[in-house]
Each structure stands twice: as structure tokens, then as C-alpha cells.
Amino acid sequence: MLQNHTDAEEASQDIFVKAYRNLPKFKGNSAFSTWLYRITTNHCLDVLRKRNRRKTYSLDALVEDEGDSIHRLFSSDPVAASQMENRDLAGKILSTLPEDYRMILTLREADGLEYQEIAQTLDCSLDAVKGRLSRARRQLQENLRHFLREKDVYKEE
Amino acid sequence: MNHEMIQQKLFALYDGPLTEKERKLVESHLAQCAECRKAIAQWKAISTRLFPAQTFSEAAEDAFVARVMGRVRAAGEKMESWGTLFFRWLVPLAGSAVVAGWVFFSVLSDTSIFSSGGNEEAAFPSESSYSNASGNGIVLASYSSQDIVP
Numbered sequence: 001m002l003q004n005h006t007d008a009e010e011a012s013q014d015i016f017v018k019a020y021r022n023l024p025k026f027k028g029n030s031a032f033s034t035w036l037y038r039i040t041t042n043h044c045l046d047v048l049r050k051r052n053r054r055k056t057y058s059l060d061a062l063v064e065d066e067g068d069s070i071h072r073l074f075s076s077d078p079v080a081a082s083q084m085e086n087r088d089l090a091g092k093i094l095s096t097l098p099e100d101y102r103m104i105l106t107l108r109e110a111d112g113l114e115y116q117e118i119a120q121t122l123d124c125s126l127d128a129v130k131g132r133l134s135r136a137r138r139q140l141q142e143n144l145r146h147f148l149r150e151k152d153v154y155k156e157e
Numbered sequence: 158m159n160h161e162m163i164q165q166k167l168f169a170l171y172d173g174p175l176t177e178k179e180r181k182l183v184e185s186h187l188a189q190c191a192e193c194r195k196a197i198a199q200w201k202a203i204s205t206r207l208f209p210a211q212t213f214s215e216a217a218e219d220a221f222v223a224r225v226m227g228r229v230r231a232a233g234e235k236m237e238s239w240g241t242l243f244f245r246w247l248v249p250l251a252g253s254a255v256v257a258g259w260v261f262f263s264v265l266s267d268t269s270i271f272s273s274g275g276n277e278e279a280a281f282p283s284e285s286s287y288s289n290a291s292g293n294g295i296v297l298a299s300y301s302s303q304d305i306v307p
Contacts, residue, residue, distance in 0.1 A: 009221070012221070012225075013221075013224055013225050013228060016225045016229075017225060017228050017229055017232065020225075020229050021232070073206055074202065074206060086206070086209075087209070090206065090207040090208070090209075093207060094207060105208075106208075108172065109204050109207070109208035110208045114173075114174065115172070115174055130169070133168070133172075134165070134168060137168060137200060140203060140207075141196075141199055141200065141203065144203060148199050148202060148203070
């Protein structure tokens with residue numbers, strides 16, 4: 001969500017400290033994990049908004065700077081993709097998406113939340129979750145279409 | 158269910174929340190539709206690379222917990238030190254200031270009584286002069302009800 005490991009760890013610390021301080025405000029109306037995810041999403045959005053005032057990463061700029069690395073990422077073995085430098089590259093690729101798309105994809109794909117849990121976390125309807133998730137996936141696929149060669153895609157089937 | 162409708166359900170199959178009937182329908186469509194198979198295969202390729210399963214060593218987890226707890230304790234101590242400062246120093250200081258102020262103004266009022274040559278009415282104005290805060294209470298007090306009634 002925050003593009004690089006260092007920022008993510010710093011944000012994680014901030015989130016846990018914030019949760020600890022706000023513990024008396026947790027009334028048990030939702031699952032504790034949902035409450036924690038809500039703090040996390042709000043905090044990440046704050047961080048991204050502050051950062052976006054300074055710098056934005058366009059798809060064209062990313063392809064120009066990291067095109068070769070993205071090609072290598074998608075032609076490599078998926079296990080190799082979990083290495084640290086590839087995680088930062090993955091963060092950069094995701095940063096070309098709007099914040100709300102990045103957020104919903106992270107909640108679903110990285111954290112494995114069910115549709116209902118995502119709806120509670122983002123405080124929106126189930127239909128809104130399905131629609132936004134579908135649009136986010138389509139846009140990411142569109143952004144990466146030049147890097148997704150059939151032989152690489154189907155060898156994982 | 159046609160191709161368009163199946164496409165809407167495609168990722169629901171990938172995510173899991175489909176009824177048994179819907180699942181069978183989508184799976185039978187997938188067996189016949191190369192375009193839908195490609196869409197799912199592409200998404201799997203993206204997902205495995207951009208969202209790989211996160212694994213952390215026990216040592217890394219312990220280090221993270223230690224850092225967070227360190228910050229929580231530091232924040233608690235900071236608040237405690239403000240609390241200590243407040244209760245040990247600021248409250249007694251404020252109390253002393255109130256007492257000193259009370260003594261000072263008592264002395265001042267005593268002095269003004271004496272300076273007015275013992276004229277108690279001047280030091281403690283009448284009720285009618287209190288009734289006007291603009292300072293012209295004495296003028297008001299000089300009117301009687303007979304002056305007002307025509």
C-alpha cells in the first residue's frame with residue numbers, strides 16, 4: 001500500500017501505537033480486527049495524501065524507469081517475486097492506481113479479507129465493494145497488459 | 158447465463174463467495190471460454206507477484222513488538238511526567254497564587270476604606286448604584302420615583 005518496506009513498517013508502528021491509545025474508544029460494535037483495519041486504512045490514506053502533495057508516480061514514468069524490472073518480475077518464478085526488491089517494485093506498480101483501488105486490492109489480495117469484512121472496514125455496501133474491486137482489477141490488468149505474455153501467464157496454470 | 162453475466166461472476170469464483178449452483182455455472186463456462194480463462198490466468202499472475210504471501214521470522218516479529226511497546230511506554234511516561242508536573246507543582250502553585258491574591262486584595266480593600274476617610278458608603282456603594290454597570294449608578298440613584306412619573 002505504501003510502496004516500500006521502510007514506510008510500511010513505520011506506518012505499522014504508528015498504527016499500533018494509535019490503536020493502543022484509542023483502545024478505550026473501542027466499543028465492540030464491530031470485530032476488533034475490523035476496527036484495527038479501519039485505523040490502518042485511515043492512517044495509510046493520510047500518509048498517501050501527505051506524500052502525494054510532494055510526488056505522484058504516473059504509469060508512463062514507471063514504465064520508463066522500471067520497464068525492464070517489471071518484465072523480469074512477470075517472466076520470473078512467482079516465488080522469486082516475493083523478494084524484498086520485488087516487493088518495492090510491486091508497491092511502485094500499485095502506486096499507479098488511485099488510492100481507493102490500491103486500498104481495496106490490498107485488503108482483498110494481501111490481507112485476504114472477505115467482501116463483508118472489506119465493506120465494514122471501508123464503511124460501504126457489499127455492492128460497492130464488488131464494483132470497486134472489479135474496476136480496480138480491470139485497471140491493474142490494463143496497466144500491465146504489455147508485461148503479461150501468454151507463455152508466462154499460462155505456465156502457471 | 159451469458160458471457161457478460163459470467164464475467165461479472167468470474168472474480169467472485171476466484172474470491173470464493175459463490176453459491177454451489179453459481180460455481181458450477183461459472184466453471185462450466187470457463188471450460189469453454191478461452192477469454193475468461195485468460196482473464197483469470199492473468200489475474201493469478203498479477204496477484205502472485207504483487208501480493209505474495211507475507212512471511213516474517215519470529216525474530217523480526219519480536220523486534221517489531223519491542224519497538225511498538227517502546228513507543229507506547231515512552232508515550233505513557235511523557236503523559237505521566239506532565240501529570241506529575243501538574244499535580245506536584247502547578248496545582249500547589251495555583252493554590253498559593255489564589256491565597257496570595259486574596260490576601261493582597263483584602264489588604265488593598267482595607268487600605269481603600271482607610272483612604273476614603275472612613276466613608277463606608279463610598280467604599281461599599283448602595284444597591285441602586287450597583288444596578289448600573291456603566292459607572293453612572295450615582296446619577297440613577299439621584300432620581301426618585303416622583304421624578305419619573307409624569
